[in-house]
Amino acid sequence: MSNAASRIGVQGMGKGKVTIKDVAKVAGVSTGTVSYALAGDPRINEKTRKLVEEAAHKLNYIPNEVGRSLRSRKTETIAFVIPNTSSHVFSHPYFLKLLEGITEVLEEYSYNLQISTTPSEKEEAKAYDKILRSNRVDGIILSSASLKDRNILRMVESGFPVVYLGKWHHEEVLTVERDDFRGAYEAASHLAGLGRRRIVHISGPLDHQESVDRLEGYKQALSDHQILYDASLVVEKDFSREAGAAAVEELRAANVRYDGIFAGNDLMAIGALKQLKRMNIAVPEEVSVVGFDDIDMADAVTPELTTVHQPMREIGRMAAEKLLAVLQDREVPEKRSIVSTRLIIRESCGGQPQ
Amino acid sequence: MSNAASRIGVQGMGKGKVTIKDVAKVAGVSTGTVSYALAGDPRINEKTRKLVEEAAHKLNYIPNEVGRSLRSRKTETIAFVIPNTSSHVFSHPYFLKLLEGITEVLEEYSYNLQISTTPSEKEEAKAYDKILRSNRVDGIILSSASLKDRNILRMVESGFPVVYLGKWHHEEVLTVERDDFRGAYEAASHLAGLGRRRIVHISGPLDHQESVDRLEGYKQALSDHQILYDASLVVEKDFSREAGAAAVEELRAANVRYDGIFAGNDLMAIGALKQLKRMNIAVPEEVSVVGFDDIDMADAVTPELTTVHQPMREIGRMAAEKLLAVLQDREVPEKRSIVSTRLIIRESCGGQPQ
DNA sequence: AAATGAAATTGAATCGATTCAATAATAAAA
């Protein structure tokens, strides 16, 4: 059946698979002893342990993780769940960084990572249920999602070990958050500090908490600089480059005048830069632009993009560490972790590094 | 122990987990019948099947996948393995596209995806063995790696279901490949066609097959345009932006003159663009630049990058389809699939779309 | 030398499904 399953054969496979029974037989002990010995249980006599280890090594024994999981009720696997949003998260560069951070930590602890996107809307609830209850994973890192998503709510509040990447309205939930408000505040403040008075904000979807927080930070910065909030300067878009370009185009069509843009993320900022260039509007001379994320490409565009740096890799690391702490019954130092952002001054705003 | 494992509780969880026994009891049949019924086995009478389905639904039964896997020897999970290379693949944008393609297909078939990076060199062989033999996954999609990597060899030739993303020297191995030679040939030919005569090639690491093929394509193009191959115009780098910039800097230091650059990938091309700008060398007027990959950001830089498009998402899809065909004992139309590339003309080469 | 206690080991039960071989129920043919 399984085509050529052992055509060449991995070292030590012999005729069939090597199980714990084989090891027990060779070592001349019971399977129980083998299990304890290989787990390093102190009950087992040092000499016996050595014996078992030798036998295991000789047979090139690799435990069947499925058998192990069934009995011990642990899979040593966690899922990284990416909710099914209109703007598919995969297309966002920062996602890679997150993944990088997560895998680094998991490797360290020999945990496995499962990537779970969710299938099309239909049966979505079922899909989540399956992740929670099919016993395939021990815990979940959940990428932030729409505030309206009921399934996320169920997931986070199910009692299943979850770390949520974003703000959650409930104290008990484990989260790793960015300080979106402060990041946005600093970005907008910087623009205001440069003398910009009509600052556009290209917002991400406002059913996402981070978009809301960034908008609030922007508003606060305006207020602190005695700039009146003008709703016509705020456009809600979807985090994509195309949306950034479209926003600028729409502003032109609506004849809105402005001297600064604070975009809700770098992709939109880059899209905006492009459109401004097409319209022959000089950046930063006529319009200053600031983004959010500090993706790798932020300093590859012309002019180099001033932006709010978020340590996505670190966030990934923290989330994984936190989840593993729970799974391994270790101390979790803090339920909510808030990582701070930092404004990176480049060319697109026309300012100087402080 | 498991902190608040059922503090809130998912719908239908009741006091404990719902197993197949519970369903059997409620439906008034044996567990065997439940199993067959839910699997849609034709042996089971229609009426009984309905009965079982109702019971399962009422109890909100979700099968324990671990139990299932143990007996049936199928996990419905595949691994995407990213070999541990110096230039960590995660940092490359095209990786995301690959992942996107893979997950799309897996979703369709309700398969799970495990991401396996490999830990630091030590124990790497062991790590691979574990993937192959711990029974956690049914098959593997293997990202291309160094030609020298012995572990990859073992993995691909183990007889375990593997799809390799790249060229393999053995007919029997399932692969999805780009036509690197042809892509490079077209890129370099285009430059030559524009009258460029001293064309630099910034190559990726030459222990990677794709780098070799691209170099060969470049050489062939030169030859076909009566341009003598000049080894001093070829520099071997590591696929990173920094490396691209460094290459240009080194050429300057060595006083090499050139009027075109064909970079082994877009990141290096973008790094080169940046360095050329710093050195006040006009692109495309003085030097034409062409990249490889067509990452999302290729048209975000200034000037927009001419490059060889590879359908990474499609490659991901094809690899997943191919692997699933094997796992589900379906027909595999072709062992080797070669997807073609296509030159995308933008601003950085100074040419016109044909 | 017997009794006691501690340490080491064993063997069976268990986890939750699938699947095999045996049996029961039903329908068709003799």
Place this chain on the structure above:
DNA sequence: TTTTATTATTGAATCGATTCAATTTCATTT
């Protein structure tokens, strides 16, 4: 009605580990 097929269902075995409770071994104390 009995026999033969055919269809449905069952119950137990099985997958490969972990883990519980019981037992054996060994060292120590009386």
